Amino acid sequence: MAEEMVLAFDGGRSHRLLVIPALFDEAGKMRRQTVEVMHxxxxxxxxxxxxxxxxxxxxxxPLDKQSLAGWRNxxxxxxxxxxxxxxLTLRAGALLAPAQLPGWKYAPLTGPKALRALMMAQSISxxxxxxxxxxxxxxxxxxxxxxxxxxxxxxxxxxxxLFSGLEQAVALPDSQQAIIDQDDIGGSGLWMxxxxxxxxxQADALAAIIAIGLIGR
Amino acid sequence: xIIEPEQDAIVGKDETDGSTPVADQTALPPARVExxxxxxxxxxxxxxxxxxxxxxxxxxxxxxxxxxxxxxxxVASLFTEMEDRLDIIxxxxxxxxxxxxxxxxxxxxxxxxxxxx
Numbered sequence: 146m147a148e149e150m151v152l153a154f155d156g157g158r159s160h161r162l163l164v165i166p167a168l169f170d171e172a173g174k175m176r177r178q179t180v181e182v183m184h185x186x187x188x189x190x191x192x193x194x195x196x197x198x199x200x201x202x203x204x205x206x207p208l209d210k211q212s213l214a215g216w217r218n219x220x221x222x223x224x225x226x227x228x229x230x231x232x233l234t235l236r237a238g239a240l241l242a243p244a245q246l247p248g249w250k251y252a253p254l255t256g257p258k259a260l261r262a263l264m265m266a267q268s269i270s271x272x273x274x275x276x277x278x279x280x281x282x283x284x285x286x287x288x289x290x291x292x293x294x295x296x297x298x299x300x301x302x303x304x305x306x307l308f309s310g311l312e313q314a315v316a317l318p319d320s321q322q323a324i325i326d327q328d329d330i331g332g333s334g335l336w337m338x339x340x341x342x343x344x345x346x347q348a349d350a351l352a353a354i355i356a357i358g359l360i361g362r
Numbered sequence: 363x364i365i366e367p368e369q370d371a372i373v374g375k376d377e378t379d380g381s382t383p384v385a386d387q388t389a390l391p392p393a394r395v396e397x398x399x400x401x402x403x404x405x406x407x408x409x410x411x412x413x414x415x416x417x418x419x420x421x422x423x424x425x426x427x428x429x430x431x432x433x434x435x436x437v438a439s440l441f442t443e444m445e446d447r448l449d450i451i452x453x454x455x456x457x458x459x460x461x462x463x464x465x466x467x468x469x470x471x472x473x474x475x476x477x478x479x
Binding site: 299334 | 407409410431433434435436437438439441442443445446452453454457
């Protein structure tokens with residue numbers, strides 16, 4: 146397996162949190178906020194690790210060669226490598242959570258919903274660019290293309306294997322990971338915003354849920 | 363994908379029942395008030411606006427092309443949130459200039475779809 150970058154707060158402490166990022170455009174929008182949460186957890190005495198998925202962020206792997214199974218293996222490999230004791234997933238990152246790790250899923254998203262948002266963005270930008278009449282830019286056509294050859298959606302080149310994997314993907318309804326809804330955090334989710342951003346109050350709230358869960362304060 | 367012309371007519375007729383085309387919530391039946399409030403909340407969340415700002419939206423408030431925050435990616439976020447929270451499906455053919463041009467246009471669309479589902 147190729148090496149990937151990881152952003153880590155590693156103090157060799159007993160609580161070691163694997164953080165699985167949001168996917169695609171939401172990864173960019175959520176990254177600063179994710180690191181804000183990790184910084185707060187560090188101050189609470191909790192180690193955390195945010196690995197790059199193959200084909201994402203700083204990874205040198207091509208995105209269109211990735212698969213859901215491959216990403217799940219990568220998440221598991223990262224959990225093993227860093228001796229993770231628990232996991233936090235963001236948005237569609239929930240689909241990759243190692244099943245045996247206890248932890249939290251923040252505002253989880255199913256694979257079909259993650260794909261639909263990208264397909265809508267692709268379809269709308271095609272219309273904006275005056276290509277409204279092109280039938281291959283409709284939602285059904287994009288999905289059909291995605292399954293067979295892979296498809297470029299809003300700048301993300303998703304291969305057929307990943308597309309098909311995501312179409313089937315729902316987070317396992319296990320009891321190991323508790324769901325954190327946006328209502329538990331307050332305010333509106335930063336993944337919806339046009340630009341990447343951060344929100345200190347929301348970071349406080351998310352970090353507090355995890356810190357209280359792990360160390361009771 | 364299929365839009366029944368009658369559906370648009372029903373909503374259009376409904377709107378003329380009110381004495382004023384602006385967002386006078388007291389004049390709307392409960393279901394419409396609810397959709398109106400949810401749509402304002404979605405726009406607030408997606409465009410990172412204040413509640414006061416979205417409360418000030420009238421039927422004529424310009425959206426696409428008027429709000430710099432509303433680019434194609436934000437439109438996609440807007441639609442996916444609308445699908446989720448209003449429990450509707452948005453198809454390719456729904457997306458036209460009129461639907462996104464004003465708040466009133468978007469609200470009419472949301473009401474039409476909510477009636478269908």
